[in-house]
Amino acid sequence: MILDQIPPGFKVNMLELRNIQKTYEGQLLLHGISFTVAPGETVCLLGPSGSGKSTLLRIIAGLENAEQGDIFWDGENIASIPVHQRRFGLMFQDYALFPHKSVRENIAFGLEMQKLPRTEIDQRVTTALTQVNLTGFESRRVTDLSGGEQQRVALARARAPDPRLLMFDEPLGALDRTLREHLGTELREILHKSGVPAIYVTHDQEEAFTIADTVMLLHDGHIVQSGAPDEVYSHPASGWVAEFLGLGNLLTGVVRRQAASQTVQTGVGTFSLKCGHAHHDGEQVHVLIRPAGASLGVEATGRSVRGSVTDILFHQSGFKVTLDNGLYFYLPAAPKIGERVAVQAGSVECLG
Amino acid sequence: MTRRALYWLAPSLFLLLFFFYPLVRVFLLSLKPDFGTLPTLAALPDFLNVLQFTFYQAFLSTLLTLLAGVPIAYLFSHFDFRGKPLLRALTAVPFMLPTMVVAAGFNALLGTRGWINLALMGAFNLSTPPITFVGTLTAILIAHVFYNTTIVIRLVGNSWAQLDPRLAHAARVLGADSTTVLRQITLPLLRPSLLAATLLVFLFDFTSFGVILLLGGAQFRTLEVEIYIQAMHFLNLPAAAVLSMIQLLCTLVFSIIYSRVVTHAVIPLNPRAASINIHPVRAIREKIFVFAASIFILVLFVLPMAALPARSVVRLEPDRGERGNFQPALTLNNYRELTINRLGSLFYVPPIDAVRNSLVYATITVVLSLILGFPAASALARPARLEKFIDPFLMLPLGASAVTLGLGYILTFNRWLYAPILVPLAHTTLALPFVIRSLQPALASIPQRLRDAAAVLGASPRQVWRSVDLPIIARAVTAAGVFAFTVSLGEFGATAMLARPEHPTMTTAISRFLSQPGGLNYGQAMAMATILLVVTTTAILMIEKIRLPGSGEF
Numbered sequence: 065m066i067l068d069q070i071p072p073g074f075k076v077n078m079l080e081l082r083n084i085q086k087t088y089e090g091q092l093l094l095h096g097i098s099f100t101v102a103p104g105e106t107v108c109l110l111g112p113s114g115s116g117k118s119t120l121l122r123i124i125a126g127l128e129n130a131e132q133g134d135i136f137w138d139g140e141n142i143a144s145i146p147v148h149q150r151r152f153g154l155m156f157q158d159y160a161l162f163p164h165k166s167v168r169e170n171i172a173f174g175l176e177m178q179k180l181p182r183t184e185i186d187q188r189v190t191t192a193l194t195q196v197n198l199t200g201f202e203s204r205r206v207t208d209l210s211g212g213e214q215q216r217v218a219l220a221r222a223r224a225p226d227p228r229l230l231m232f233d234e235p236l237g238a239l240d241r242t243l244r245e246h247l248g249t250e251l252r253e254i255l256h257k258s259g260v261p262a263i264y265v266t267h268d269q270e271e272a273f274t275i276a277d278t279v280m281l282l283h284d285g286h287i288v289q290s291g292a293p294d295e296v297y298s299h300p301a302s303g304w305v306a307e308f309l310g311l312g313n314l315l316t317g318v319v320r321r322q323a324a325s326q327t328v329q330t331g332v333g334t335f336s337l338k339c340g341h342a343h344h345d346g347e348q349v350h351v352l353i354r355p356a357g358a359s360l361g362v363e364a365t366g367r368s369v370r371g372s373v374t375d376i377l378f379h380q381s382g383f384k385v386t387l388d389n390g391l392y393f394y395l396p397a398a399p400k401i402g403e404r405v406a407v408q409a410g411s412v413e414c415l416g
Numbered sequence: 417m418t419r420r421a422l423y424w425l426a427p428s429l430f431l432l433l434f435f436f437y438p439l440v441r442v443f444l445l446s447l448k449p450d451f452g453t454l455p456t457l458a459a460l461p462d463f464l465n466v467l468q469f470t471f472y473q474a475f476l477s478t479l480l481t482l483l484a485g486v487p488i489a490y491l492f493s494h495f496d497f498r499g500k501p502l503l504r505a506l507t508a509v510p511f512m513l514p515t516m517v518v519a520a521g522f523n524a525l526l527g528t529r530g531w532i533n534l535a536l537m538g539a540f541n542l543s544t545p546p547i548t549f550v551g552t553l554t555a556i557l558i559a560h561v562f563y564n565t566t567i568v569i570r571l572v573g574n575s576w577a578q579l580d581p582r583l584a585h586a587a588r589v590l591g592a593d594s595t596t597v598l599r600q601i602t603l604p605l606l607r608p609s610l611l612a613a614t615l616l617v618f619l620f621d622f623t624s625f626g627v628i629l630l631l632g633g634a635q636f637r638t639l640e641v642e643i644y645i646q647a648m649h650f651l652n653l654p655a656a657a658v659l660s661m662i663q664l665l666c667t668l669v670f671s672i673i674y675s676r677v678v679t680h681a682v683i684p685l686n687p688r689a690a691s692i693n694i695h696p697v698r699a700i701r702e703k704i705f706v707f708a709a710s711i712f713i714l715v716l717f718v719l720p721m722a723a724l725p726a727r728s729v730v731r732l733e734p735d736r737g738e739r740g741n742f743q744p745a746l747t748l749n750n751y752r753e754l755t756i757n758r759l760g761s762l763f764y765v766p767p768i769d770a771v772r773n774s775l776v777y778a779t780i781t782v783v784l785s786l787i788l789g790f791p792a793a794s795a796l797a798r799p800a801r802l803e804k805f806i807d808p809f810l811m812l813p814l815g816a817s818a819v820t821l822g823l824g825y826i827l828t829f830n831r832w833l834y835a836p837i838l839v840p841l842a843h844t845t846l847a848l849p850f851v852i853r854s855l856q857p858a859l860a861s862i863p864q865r866l867r868d869a870a871a872v873l874g875a876s877p878r879q880v881w882r883s884v885d886l887p888i889i890a891r892a893v894t895a896a897g898v899f900a901f902t903v904s905l906g907e908f909g910a911t912a913m914l915a916r917p918e919h920p921t922m923t924t925a926i927s928r929f930l931s932q933p934g935g936l937n938y939g940q941a942m943a944m945a946t947i948l949l950v951v952t953t954t955a956i957l958m959i960e961k962i963r964l965p966g967s968g969e970f
Contacts, residue, residue: 148589148590173590173600
């Protein structure tokens with residue numbers, strides 16, 4: 065009935081957070097966080113350590129209470145529902161596998177809590193293990209497993225009871241680089257196939273960009289930007305975002321307005337730039353000069369900078385050339401150290 | 417190899433002569449009993465009663481100790497509150513207190529001449545004390561709880577503090593309610609430490625001697641007390657030997673189970689910082705719990721030990737023949753009496769001599785056990801095959817009953833039985849494992865790198881020893897020495913068997929004062945027990961202060 069009244073194209077939200085606030089040891093950790101997760105959507109909460117992203121997960125899971133704000137699931141306020149009745153799955157950092165239980169017993173735990181019949185539990189444990197490529201590991205001790213195997217068991221344990229929402233707290237943090245990339249891709253496939261909405265917390269941007277449908281950047285208790293990965297990448301909302309994501313050379317500049325034209329004055333030169341919204345004369349802005357797509361030589365577009373070369377490093381995407389003013393660029397051909405060059409930057413952007 | 421063997425020469429010879437040989441004598445005597453002196457068949461049910469009671473009281477005491485200790489372990493491993501370090505320290509003291517001090521303390525609080533009874537008599541004008549404590553099973557059980565709760569707090573508390581809270585959280589998210597978490601996660605993970613604590617407490621309760629003898633009175637006898645009574649009162653050494661062997665067998669079985677539990681029941685955990693579970697007290701429920709637990713600790717651990725010194729300096733009863741209005745008053749009379757050799761007093765010497773004797777014995781024990789323990793600990797610090805083999809033998813005196821050892825000395829050294837040196841020799845045997853265990857980690861902890869660094873910086877071997885080894889060793893040696901000193905001062909089982917009436921020690925003197933009637937004896941028991949309490953507590957605090965972090969306990 066109600067579904068019929070929903071206009072086509074209207075986004076249904078499974079999870080909705082409204083104005084969540086939390087203090088930790090007297091300091092405001094989360095300031096009025098609000099966001100939604102749609103069915104099948106994977107949201108990545110990305111932020112430096114201490115930004116409160118794990119706490120946010122624990123609040124959603126019900127392990128901690130927010131001081132203010134509400135959590136809705138499918139329109140129903142779930143703030144008063146205790147953790148064990150929320151039917152959410154949470155995969156912990158370092159996995160928190162029960163060391164006194166076998167692989168089978170770990171995965172079966174959530175199913176036993178639902179009081180399912182023995183045969184069904186066994187069957188679902190086997191299925192869960194097959195899904196994570198650990199067939200035959202049932203009776204192994206979890207403490208004998210390698211880090212990657214433990215991670216898979218933790219994933220199987222979190223998924224086995226068919227949670228309505230899956231949450232991941234830095235699930236790959238304890239693994240080495242190669243394994244992390246491999247398991248990250250695998251996780252993305254699993255999440256997309258299952259269609260279960262997911263929230264994924266990490267401080268590693270590559271991981272976030274691999275897995276997320278939507279990336280949310282958490283800074284100082286606020287969500288400072290939220291959007292699809294490519295959107296966030298190409299349009300960072302602030303200097304902090306650009307710096308945190310390591311998008312390139314970040315400078316501070318001052319807006320100079322003269323009649324209809326607007327320029328931004330920085331330590332390495334003056335650029336004629338459009339900023340996101342109108343700025344008055346003398347206002348401070350951030351300027352992002354991306355290192356990729358640069359070339360040697362001057363063109364009359366106001367995107368060039370001059371300097372003498374102080375360092376040249378070979379890099380996969382060309383030569384990383386550093387100038388005496390601190391800027392760096394990726395260039396297809398290397399100049400000489402000490403040479404004075406003019407570099408045509410790929411893009412120069414003004415960030416609010 | 418030859419140098420290592422040299423290290424072992426003195427300690428091995430000593431233990432062979434003063435520990436193993438006396439026990440062998442007890443063993444041999446128990447094998448070929450003289451049928452004239454052996455308990456007749458008629459006495460058999462009596463012995464079965466003793467055995468039954470030994471198990472019964474140990475079982476009850478262990479149960480109560482767990483009930484008291486587990487909540488306190490939870491308190492210390494989960495909450496941060498004001499006064500916590502002090503409360504923690506208070507719970508650690510009883511374990512090392514001499515039995516005589518504990519017996520005297522409970523007597524001062526709840527005995528017929530104790531604070532509570534005299535207060536009630538005064539308040540309600542009673543002619544007899546309303547509470548009977550000494551001579552009841554309750555007294556034995558409470559004293560055992562007082563003594564051994566520390567073990568539960570330490571063992572269970574440590575593993576609880578390191579338990580990853582996220583395991584419980586993971587279970588909660590997977591749909592478990594809090595009771596299921598307790599049943600399925602917390603208890604199974606604590607099981608090894610709970611089991612170890614249970615067995616250790618049971619072992620101590622099983623072999624308890626002084627508490628039963630002095631607080632249990634005549635009608636309660638455990639194996640250990642019965643051995644003493646058979647040997648000292650009935651002079652029936654063969655019967656005592658048979659009982660000793662039964663007791664030794666039991667303790668051996670418990671020890672084997674204990675070491676199996678310790679090595680096999682361990683669940684590999686990621687060790688976590690011990691502070692991971694600790695948080696400030698917030699919810700009302702938590703506040704009530706912390707408050708109630710703190711009060712419980714103060715009542716159980718502080719009240720008896722505060723009652724003792726207080727009782728020793730307060731006159732609460734009228735003297736014999738004194739009439740009219742009696743007012744309680746402060747007095748040092750009890751202490752003055754210790755220096756007087758009264759006619760009809762228990763000793764032919766002034767009781768203060770017992771203090772001197774105890775100090776002399778303790779000093780001899782310290783010197784002997786350090787001389788013997790140091791080479792053994794140095795060898796154990798860098799163990800080779802020989803050490804792995806010898807180590808368990810060195811620790812055996814820990815599990816042996818002191819009364820049995822005393823019996824062995826009586827059998828072995830009967831010709832020199834009047835020689836006072838036997839007492840410190842027995843004490844050295846009992847203190848040696850403690851000394852070795854506290855020296856060994858310190859000696860093993862000196863990293864070769866430090867010596868190398870000093871040598872590279874230009875220190876000669878002697879300078880290296882003086883600047884690197886000595887400072888570390890000096891602390892360890894002091895701690896071990898104080899440990900031996902405390903063991904000797906408080907030892908009662910072997911001393912009760914070996915000390916002659918004309919050479920009393922503090923523990924035997926307190927024991928006699930307490931078991932004799934009269935206000936004078938009671939007062940002197942209070943005074944002497946207070947002296948022992950002060951000396952021992954000072955020593956314990958000293959050890960805690962100089963103990964190197966991470967060195968072994970028990």
